[in-house]
Amino acid sequence: MDLLTNHLLTLILFTPVVGAVVLLFLPAKNIRVLRWAALAASLVPFGLALGLWARFDPSAEGFQFVEMMPWYPAIQSSYHLGVDGISLMMVLLTVVLTPLAVLASFTVTERVKAYMFLFLLLETGMLGVFLSLDLLLFFVFWEVGLVPMYFLIAQWGGTRRNYAALKFILYTMGGSLGLLLATQMIGVVAGTFDLTELFQIWPALNSGTLLGLPMATVKAVAFWAFVIAFAIKVPVWPFHTWLPDAHTEAPTAGSMILAGVLLKLGAYGFLRLVLPLYPLESKLFAGWLAALGALAIIFGALGAFGQKDFKRLVAYSSINHMGFVVLGIAAAAAAVGSQDAVIALNGAVLQMVTHGLSAAGMFFLVGVIYERTHTRDLTEFGGLFAQMPVYGGVLLFTAMGSLGLPGLAGFVSEFLVVRGAWPVFTLATALSMIGLFFTGAYILKALKMVLHGPLNERWKGKLPEMSLREGIVIAPLMVLMLILGVWPAWALDVINRTVSMISLAMSLWF
């Protein structure tokens, strides 16, 4: 039992890999066994994470369940894990979405073993980023998550999968180069990769040189390298165009994870690394970030409204929604230490969770209809509500969650961001209302073209209702959206304490 408690994070982190390795020894022909084994493997970290959540103490300061072991002693990098409120929420999101994505992948019939193997590997990569308290470890997991997604898109994707996969990996790798550079610069200058130590020393460090460069330059380079790497991942406008392609071509479950968790890695990078390590620079450049966030909200929504491809529309909605995360982070950086900053950060983190749920749900539902019709062209649907009433109701519900309807999850987080950002970036917040308006427009456009109107006779009697398995995939997401919308306090309480501490710690540098 001690082993379990002392190494809970390690267990959560590596059980997916263990599961993946086990898969390798199962017969490739027996698809059923492979599927169920993968599902079981993804449920283990889910169960463990529930235990983690139960034992997590929201009122404690700093990181909990910390594990530390030497890893590369020569360069002062260690295997250092820990969770606070933000990472706990992200871990929970990951372990909830992965089994659902695996279950959604039960329709995959080609090379199931490799597919499930990659999926489990992906889970470890994502969890590693959220759990790492060592910069180098963070980077390693960051890259680990990248590779499986590339193969998932390139091997199991749609017709333009090669273009999309290449764009995805090159773009993210481009960001990663900077991330690697910045990580090394920080490691060499500060003499450690340990984040808890870096939080204490890095913001104050302003003497010394690296390869003849003054400290200010080194810090500026490292700051911008971080910002760009994370901005690409979020993605912040105008670094977003890889996303519609990657999303559209990825297999359904890939899109679920991509939108649900992978995008959060970027935002998490801002929260975990940029804000605490660069409070001064963050404040200085927050205005730019807020502007880009507002542009992401506006052009993400407009881009979504302009689509005819259902999946592309949902993909653009991610840009729109993640814009609120960015706006919240920018407001928190600018108004550091104030109540506005705390509210904005609460909104940003909650938005990461709520968007993870609604976007995963929407992508899944696009997949459900795609598997039946083999088209994503909105103009080819129409009147499907009468054919698939349950699907119609579920789609309506999930779409409303995505729209930010009060009573469902998205509203609370968006309201908090707007409230937090309004006094800090009044103009950007006001302009982002244009985007919020078009959020309504594109959601209703999708519903109108899929569900409403006269039935396209082509589908008459050909579309079976949602299956039980499909229902099981979407139901937890719907329940969570509803619970978070009606009673957000249980999640917000955890988030609030952590972001209050982060905001307080940041304000100490001023």
Place this chain on the structure above:
Amino acid sequence: MNMDLLIWLIPLPPLLAFAAIVLFTNRSKALSHSLAIGAAGLSWLASMVVFFTAVGREELAKHPLGVDLKVNWLPLGDGAFKIGVQVDPLSAVILFFVAWTVLMIFVYSVGYHNFGQPAGDHDKPGLPPHGATVKVKGHGHQVPSVEPMYSRFFAMISLFAFGMFLLVVTDNLLTLYMAWEIMGLCSYLLIGFWYAKPSARDAAVKAFLTTRVGDMFMLLGMAALYKMTGTLNYQEILANPTVLEMLASQAAPVLGLSWAGLIGILIFMGTVGKSAQFPLHVWLPDAMEGPTPVSAMIHAATMVSAGVYLSIRFFPLISAGWDGGGALTPAMMTLAVVGAVTALFAATIAVAQNDIKRVLAYSTISQLGYMIAALGVGAYVAAAFHLVTHAFFKALLFLGSGSVIHGMEHGVLHTHQHIDPQDMQHMGGLRKKMPVTFWTFLAGGLALSGFPLVTAGFWSKDEILSGAFNGGHVWVFVILALAALLTAFYTARQITLTFLGQARSEAAEHASESRAVMTAPLVVLAFFAITAGWVGIPKAFPGLGGLVPNWFEEFVGEMLLVHGEAAHHSLVPLITSLVVALGGLALGWWVYRDVRAGQKDPLQKPLGPVYTLLQNKYYFDELYGATVVRFSRWVSEVFTDRWLDRGVIDGILHGIAAAGLWLGGVLRNGFDLPVINRFLGDTVVAGGTRKLGAETSKIQTGRLQQYMLMGLAVVLAASAIIYFFFVMA
């Protein structure tokens, strides 16, 4: 029972009914409507208990009911955002009419959707029922058929009712906004109830998006208010002179407004959307694409009333800095202008409409404009009063029009005549066919026109007119009086065309009265449409004033921190209101008393192009379609998607990729191939080696003696080198 808890519980039954119908009982029509009506009944009961408790309380405005039970909804920083409920005089009277109208509409819906009738021959989910054939004595004849999505309807209106009850009992702007948006969703779902009809589908989207424009401003107003005051609770802001004064005295960064002015206007924008005020009025007339009970819900019980309620609720903020007389605050001025313009503008359109529901839709817009204008000139109590009376008579009129349409549809099914059962041109003479509908509709119509003394509408409208006149806002008074004249005129036109004279179609001749489940709610609502006005007879009213206490004024007026100047009752507004009501009614009857089948509207000729303009609603739909809608599509499809994302951004990315490919190509063709492969590879490394091999192979002659000789030479040379470099040194 604990009053706080009871208020919390008011909205709950319809929500549970919604969930239960959707999840469990949707296959059983009877079970579904029983659940919905039972839930509405429970909420009605709780509302009545709360209402009468509230009426009996002293100083209710200062100490509203329900404020002791609050919960921490959002933990933020060191504190938390609390939500709770409260019933003060304003919410009490709103609760009263909401509970009644909702219950009546629910009951009526059972009949409207033909419960108990057979399933239609060709009915499909998503389309209105077309009728069923039943065999009576060997030959088939057509009867109305039951709505295929009957249960779904009751689920949705239950959610709608939940939204409205929540909105009324909540104690803060954030939960109000939530209920507000939930109602937005319900209106979307119900206007688009017959979703397979493209017109209904488009109307639903239009309603949701048009109101959303207002909601976005409101959201900003809410953020600003929360920032400025640190709370969104009504009592802490609106009943707190210190906070109001602070908001009124601090300058906002926009247009030289105070924060109170800016926030007031932003919040009022929410009302403009929700209550269909000019220029966001376009969605409401289309909203009648939904089933008629939905129109009654939207036009009376819920949606649009919620909008006006919001403005009344935030009147202390809107009027912050106003001393009860003299110059209006900028926010009040905005309300006065928007309200007055809307009142007249919509009334003119209503004159030229032929669809029975469309006339009512424009009359709603116009009457809402009345209330807003009243608020704008500071006639707080009058606005609230008109909201209440209007809810009763407008619910009545919509349900009545539904009953008429039902009767007409019956005639259409019977005669197989292909006419639009909603077009008043095909009606006439329904008085005798549908007596209950006629008499109740007459009561509603007279109330709408402000028929003196006996109808509720007269008292509330008179209050507004005298408020505008006595406050010295003559322009508002004149505009509203004109609108009142038009209102009486088009109401008389509607009643005359529908019920009086001779039937102008076969279908109208064979129309039949609706079932009791539909007419009974009409009777109940007609009762209120007559009597609801008698609780607010002003003391200064000649003759009648003071005979019964002006209860409404005393009860709701208590809400005000700043009272308007004591009304020195002038006879001008009273006489005006009598003249416009009676004159308009008489004129309308006189012009339309003798319209024949196929005859054009008598006004069409004298008004000429103006009539066409009115009939086409000033071409607002066309205008918005050509500008806003087209621009949105262009900016999203062409500008954002094609130009910005695919053109510029992807262009740059592809440019970088192409540059990378080009550089790679150059390196390969210009360096790798010539330098590495050919020069270094072919020439130096490979060529050199080959050459060396070719040269050295010459010494490999195969003769042993020569090898020995070479070996000896190498040994000697090596020995010499070793000797010289190592031994000697």
